[in-house]
Amino acid sequence: MADAVVVGAGHNGLVAANMLADAGWDVEVLEAQPEPGGAVRSDRGVHPDYVSDLCSAFYPLGVASPVMRALDLQRYGLRWRHAPAVLAHPLPDGRCAVLERDRDATAGNLDALGEGDGEAWLRLCGLWDEMGDDVLRALFTPFPPVRAALPLAASAHRAGGLRVLRSLLAPVRTLGEQEFAGPGGPLLLAGAALHTDMFPETTAGSVFGWLLAMIGQRDGWPVPEGGAGELTAALVRRLEARGGRVRCDTPVASVVVRDGRALGVRTASGEPVRATRAVLADVSAPALYGGLVGWADLPGSVRADMRRFDWDHATFKVDWALSGPIPWASPDAGRAGTVHLSPGLDAMTDYSTHLATGRVPAEPFALLGQMTTADPTRSPAGTESVWAYTHVPHEVKADAGPDGITGGWDEREQAAMADRVENVVERRAPGFRSRITDRRVIAPPAFQDHDANLRNGALNGGTAMVHQQFVFRPVPGLGRAETPVAGLYLASASAHPGGGVHGACGANAARAALAHAGAGGLLLTPALNALSRLLAP
Structure with a gap:
């Protein structure tokens, strides 16, 4: 028995557990996998001398998020490491767009690619200086962000008001082409936006591109020293120091619901685990609604909403152990932790079009x-631990390339797609293939083996498109962690504000559980239920 049971030891579940433990609650976390972390894990599965991150690797949102900063994980062993440069996008002609942590250095690089582009970049940096912190506070707090709204409105007004809003809500192609003369600025922004499932022509794509680029400009895109799993280890150590417990190899089969309230969970082995105050689910929305909680305990509208739930794109990933650094034709690319590979903005649009029409892209972005460039502990001196991923359709209708990939992902199709990704690297780094010592291929279905929330490698818990954000995430309502079952809270990336290792989804669920368990909960719970029914009858 515990005050709270958290289902899932992904980073959101562990953040929620830590916050509840900070409030004095007795917390037990149940994890299906043999180790905690979910998508924040590392191993030596490619080569025993090389550390490889299974899913997520770089953590700009981790260092920028007020939630993660408040946990002070450095006290529990976390050490951030940075590559010499944040992000690079090598061009076919040998030039390279580079995002440095020094804004003047970034501006100088972009100015060389397009006259006046350095000044344009500094204008975007100035916009971040004016309103960036207010954007982060609004983004990473429960929706609607009542306390953060007024400061954000004031800073947005100072920065330019509706004109600024119009620019940030524009497709990233529009912002890039309006602000820059050369290719560098648009590629940096569009590549950052494509970390979601947005296209260069998607409304509001500029917000995501600007947000990630500006965080990189100010804070970098760091990695945990020793591997992604060290971030998870710090969260676990912090929780255990406060009396919390994590049990692995303990899959949960169902949430126990009686008279509309969650009383605890039942594990796959049949063990009941009582929760006297709350159950927090760090699982995808489709896994919770109609999965852990049966349809009989949910409104009929939720079942219909789950039929319309949109996942973000499937993912295909290759890990390599290299005998030496990648031999980039553009040397600046060798200084960056993250490198984006695409011939240009039009190629990014073609890639996105292939995904939208169910075709495996012929020229993957x-x-x-x-990783060793960012953190020298990842592999022996003079070598490099490297990964690359691209997106593919969940349901493959055709292959836009020459290999006849059907989406069955047998050994032949995995090898063909891995070769396609390697060709993308080889074109910008002739001789890359000659340095491969070992490789590991992770096809879409395998991501679910690592973490059941990652359906076919959908890394963001559902699409980042506007129709499934804010009050629409994961279903039309209030955009909050509360669910139709009292005492049950959604703590995964399927909840607002969505994907990324920032901990806000778990933090919002913990805040909700604390609020409803407190004295004000007698009024808060019925008020939110009534408002939710009004907004989404």
Whole structure:
């Protein structure tokens, strides 16, 4: 028995557990996998001398999030490491757009790619200086962000009011082409936006591109020293120091509901685990609604909403152990932790079009991580631990490339797609293939084996498109962690504000549980239920 049971030891579940433990609650976390972390894990599965991150690797939102900062994980062993440069996008002609942690250095690089582009970049930096912290506070607090709204409105007004809002709500292609003369600025912004499932032409894509680029400009895109799993280890150590417990190899089969209230959970082995105050679910919305909680305990509208739930794109990833650094034709690319690979903005649009129409892209847009460049502990001196991933359709209708990939992802299809990704790297780094010592392929279905929340490698808990954000995430309502079952809270990336290792989804669920368990809960619970029914009858 515990005050709270948290289902899932992903980073959101562990953040929620830590916050409840800080409030004096007795907390037990149940995890299906043999180890905690979910998508924040690392191993030596490619080569025993190389540390590889299974899913997530770089953590700009982790260092920028007020939630993660408040946990002070450095006291529990977390050490951030940075590559010499944040982000690079090598061009076919040998030039390279580079995002540095020094804004003047970034501006100088962009100015060389397009006259006046350095000044344009500094204008975007000035916009971040004016309103960036208010944006982060509004983004990472429960929706609607009542306390954060007024400061954000004031800073947005100072920065330009509706004109600024119009620019940030524009597609990232529009912002890039309006602000920059050369290719560098648009590629940096568009590549950052494509960390979600947005296209260069998607409304509001500029917000995501600007947000990630500006966080990189100010805070960098760091990695945990020793591997992604060290971030998880720090969260677990912090929780255990406060009396919390994590039990692995303990999958949960159902949430026990009686008279509309969650009383605890039942594990796959049949063990009942009582929760006297709350159950927090760090699982995807489709896994919770109609999965852990049966339809009989949910309104009929939720079942209909789950049929319309949109996942973000499926993911295909390759890990490599290299005998030496990648031999980039653009040397600046070798200084960056993250490298984006695409011939240009039009190629990004073609790639996105293939995804939208169910075709495996012929020219994948690849995100590549040079982990030893960012953290020398990842592999022996003079070598490099590297990964790259790209997106593919959940349901493959055709292959836009020459390999006849059907989405069955047998050994032949995995090898063909891995070769396609390697070709993308080889074109910008001739000789790359000759340095491969070992490789590991993670096809879409395998992501679910690592973490059941990652359906086919959908890394963000559901689409980042506007129709499934804010009051629409994960279903139309209040955009909050509360669920139709009293005492049950959604703590995963399927809840607002969505994907990324920032901990806000778990923090919002913990705040909700504390609020409803407090003296004000007698009024808060019925008021929110009534408002939710009004907004989404």
